[in-house]
Amino acid sequence: MISQFFVLSQRGDSIVFRDYRGDVPKGSAEIFFRKVKFWKEDGGEEAPPVFNVDGVNYFHVKVVGLLFVATSRTNLSPSLVLELLQRIARVIKDYLGVLNEDSLRKNFVLVYELLDEVVDFGYVQTTSTEILKSYIFNEPIMIDAGRLPPLGPAAMFMQGSKRMPGTAITKSVVANEPGGRKREEIFVDIIEKISITFSSSGYILTSEIDGTIQMKSYLTGNPEIKLALNEDLGIGRAGGRSGYGN
Incomplete structure (x- = not known):
């Protein structure tokens, strides 16, 4: 079971933070980033994906420059938690269409809704986008294409100057019912x-x-x-x- 999940920017700003169990200090995000930053400055190498500080295990992966982090006080399988972080990033990208700091900040309500469905009290429920479509109906806020970083042609679909919705939205999640009735x-x-x-x-x-x-x-x-x-x-x-x- 994980205690916390959070996403940090390259500057160390906390973009998303969810505390599931309340058994890890609230300042864990600052502790983590400070440790990672000084790790590189002291040894010249990147911090390992898993390390322990004052009895708290920190697991992290870097996705498009963002740090996806989980904490726990229990002895968890590192590969399991690292895979979970990768899948959470993938699910969020499926819904937002593109994964970056701007899209996370503008769609924080949708992101928190996804996190509540993926993990409950620290236990993983599902990481399947197909299953989540049965519970998540909110649409993402469109991001101006001019503000997106160069992610490559395969990373996003463009229509005019706006981003197309993520794959989770375009398949079956719609705002209106057949006949034009609003859901x-x-x-x-x-x-x-x-x-x-x-x-x-x-x-x-x-x-x-x-x-x-x-x-x-x-x-x-x-x-x-x-x-x-x-x-x-x-x-x-x-x-x-x-x-x-x-």
């Missing part, structure tokens, strides 16, 4: 916490589940919303089986 979205997060107390012999003394449903609505007006729960949901007991309202 309206609502995002729902279900957060559950389980607390259990065991006796010295291993028996459960108390158990409690605390759940919340957080919703972010982009709907216009006051539409009626129906919330459906799984038919297997049981509250209490009735005749040896779970039942509602008991």
Whole structure:
């Protein structure tokens, strides 16, 4: 599991920062960049892709001049985390069409939405662009072609003076439904916490589940919303089986 993920510019500016577990100091980005910078100045060589500072493991890869970094306090497989960083960069590029500092800053809402779907509490969920298209519907903000660095003809597609959307958008994610109707979205997060107390012999003394449903609505007006729960949901007991309202 990873604790944090962040993207730094060549100057050390933090462009994207996501703290998943809260067990690593908030200043880890500054600590990392200072270590990488002095590493090269002292030894004349690039910092290794994995190193440890004060009990925190730092994993990083460089993509188009940007530093993609993950931190963890646990003993993770370096190749696994480095591959994850490469895939995150690839997913972001699929959605933005081109990967650079300007595109990340202008599309930070979309990038954070992607990160929340790719990693949950430090655990990888999916890095497949095809699967993510089922959950991500926002479109990227177009970047002026004149401000893009020379990435080569294969790195981007041009149409007039604007960049074409990324591959994840052009395939199936659209802003409007057939017939010209505008799609309206609502995002729902279900957060559950389980607390259990065991006796010295291993028996459960108390158990409690605390759940919340957080919703972010982009709907216009006051539409009626129906919330459906799984038919297997049981509250209490009735005749040896779970039942509602008991």
